[in-house]
Amino acid sequence: MSEFIKLFEWTFLIYFILLNTGYIGLNLVAVLQIKRYINLLSSHSLPKSLAEMAPPVSIIVPAYNEEPTIISSIHAMLQLDYDEFELVVVNDGSRDDTLEVMIRQFDLHAFPEAVRRRLETEAIKTVYVSRKYPNLRVVDKVNGGKADALNAGINVCRYPLFCVVDADSILQQDSLRQVVQPFIEDPLTVAAGGTIRISNGCTVERGFLSHVDLSRKPLVLLQIAEYLRAFLFGRMGWAPLNALLIISGAFGVFKKEAVILAGGYRRDTVGEDMELVVRLHRVLRTEGKPYRITFVPDPICWTEAPEDLKGLKSQRIRWQRGLAESLSANWSLLFNPRGGAVGWIAFPYMVIFELLGPFLEVAGYLFFISGAVFGFIDEEAAIIFFVAAIGFGLLLSATALLLEEISFHIYPRFRHTLFLILAATLENFGYRQLNSLWRLQGMIRWMLGHKSSWGEIRRVGHGSPETPVREDKHP
Amino acid sequence: MNFISEYAGSSDTLVQFGLWATIGAVSITILLIIYILIFRSYQLLILRANRGFYHHWRPLLAQASFHLPDRLPQLKSKNHVPLLSMWNHYFEIVHGDAHDNLIALAHRIQLDHIARMQLLRHDKKHVLLGILTLGNLKSRQDWPLLNMFVHLDDSNISLVALRALFRIHPERAMHTLLPYLVTRRDFPAPQVATLLKRLPVNEVCPQLILHMGLNVHTASSSLLRYMEACGCSINRQVFSSLIERKPDDHIISVALAMLSDPNAIELITPYVSHKRWHVRVHAARALGKLAKPEHVPYLVQLLSDEQWWVRYRAAQALVSLPFMNQAQLDHIGDELGDRYGLDILRQAMAEQAI
Structure with missing residues (x-):
């Protein structure tokens, strides 16, 4: 019996060390990538005309009950600094006056569009065109969920590249130009994601971010530290291996034909953004087609993070379910002979550390706590386990902060650095553990087969009090 | 310190391993945090030092x-x-004088x-x-x-x-670039096209056509694409010489897109029934530019094509023909037995109305 307990002790300790070491390894790859990227960036940003002749892009904005924010979002998107783009807003059967406010504001008129149905969707009721803005069209359709709305947008859009933007995303004027850059540099690129940052605490004017600041809310600060640690640099590490498995649904550009080849967005998952990217890998790998899925590390899209525990919990449960659905729908990529780095490294990593992680993490904590309480393990071992878990967590957080400092340092003041160090330290004392619990709940819900739908979460919003905003996006 | 000395003496390998791994991790963390603070302070110092430079310049x-x-401030090497x-x-944002x-x-x-x-x-x-x-x-x-x-x-x-x-010197640079149009596959085509477009069409197109004649077997495809991007057009003679080489479908498409010779119309009509849809798309577009009333049936035929883009381009071509009026378009719509053809014709008519 004691040998089994010893085995468990070692398993949990080594798991925690491996988990954090894995992230740190990704961060180290990200260091090299960032250095290369910043050099390239400075070369691209100089000659403005190198960005000329960028391919035309269709921006698809799925909208469901977005009445309070849709007008300012569309106005902001129409002002994007890009030569040729069209904006396709898909009203997914909103129950509020989303469509009516758009009709009034943009002088929309019904248009007899012969829609090309390359992807199955719920029925499109009407396509509207704007008399004020020739590059704006609004699709009014029967409610079918975000993925269905995106598929309808793909059917309607005209250009070879499409960009998915959430209606509540805050972009920068050059966001589109930056995220399209990989398609200009490498014709094999089929998808490129932008980095999502947290906008709470920042100032937004006329739909664009005008001043960067940190939120004063502790829960948001913890999330900012977490974004750096777990999402930004972790993902950046996968990009050079062409093994990136997530492009946020809040902002990403795709080659339309590649997405149609893969079957479009799946309508029965909450993580349709991640699932599409995993499926693109699977389909293109198994068909032996060369491709590149990449990532633009600049902070080019900002989104609001939940400010209360209830909202955060709901978000994390959905993310975990999305992850589980995305991986389980594409098991054949795992150790596929044609899988390359994505099938042999990234996918197994995601399964072990992200999918099964909550089980092992919660089990580890429970095992050591109960072991110490009931006396079947040494108190010494229990304490060392906690200290090691926290110590490696701190190291990981510090590595992510360092990367942020040497690359983008978007938070300009010295006090920002101090607050981020404080948040990165504190997130290891309770916040990460709480997250593991919520993710475990997400896994259980996935196993029980709960249905998915457009999610809502109460957020503060920029300029409008207590605005309900969708939350079904990965960072 | 008491904590470390207490656990360092433990006989349990797990405790020893966990302890030293943690000490290592925490030590590196402390060093990283110190480095971050120093780095940020240094950055702020540089920022302050540069403030004066930006303030003046x-x-x-x-x-x-x-x-x-009249006077310029002293410029330091840094x-x-x-x-x-x-x-x-x-320089990039201003123009003229x-x-x-x-x-x-x-x-x-x-x-x-x-x-x-x-x-x-x-x-x-x-x-x-x-x-x-x-x-x-x-x-x-x-x-x-x-x-x-x-x-x-x-x-x-x-x-x-x-x-x-x-x-x-754009003209001289054009001669430097020409050989690379064929050999440098790593050049992103949109950027090269941007360079070419710095020259007027009547200067760049003859050179590209001439260069294409010298590279018939190597890179007609990429050269044709650059010609298309620059807005070049080709006549019957060039089109015929391209087709005689039995090129691939993509070259036919690009050649059709650039064809602007009214005397070449009978060379276009066979492609209305081509097996590749993108060729039919370009045949429709070419007919839209050059068709006479007797060629309208070809476009009407394309309105019932199985491919959306072919139907769309055919409809656009029909509504853009200078001799076609509303009544004739309505008549074509009434005569169409195909719902998809009628839908796309209505869309093209509505687009033109906007």
């Missing part, structure tokens, strides 16, 4: 777009790169010399900045130097050097 460069200032960057930034003023200012502060110094540096960013500046300065004496960078394998440097050459 930013309004000067903005003002220089209209008229040259500010060379920020000044080059800022000068190029202003402002360019001449900025160039005159640059010569007064020997910016050309500073730019040449950057070409000797190892950092790619500085090299690109130097090349860009010499191009914007239209520095003819640096042509051989810039030409040398065109030949490098790095496509980014090579293209920026070509761009600089186009700034200095």
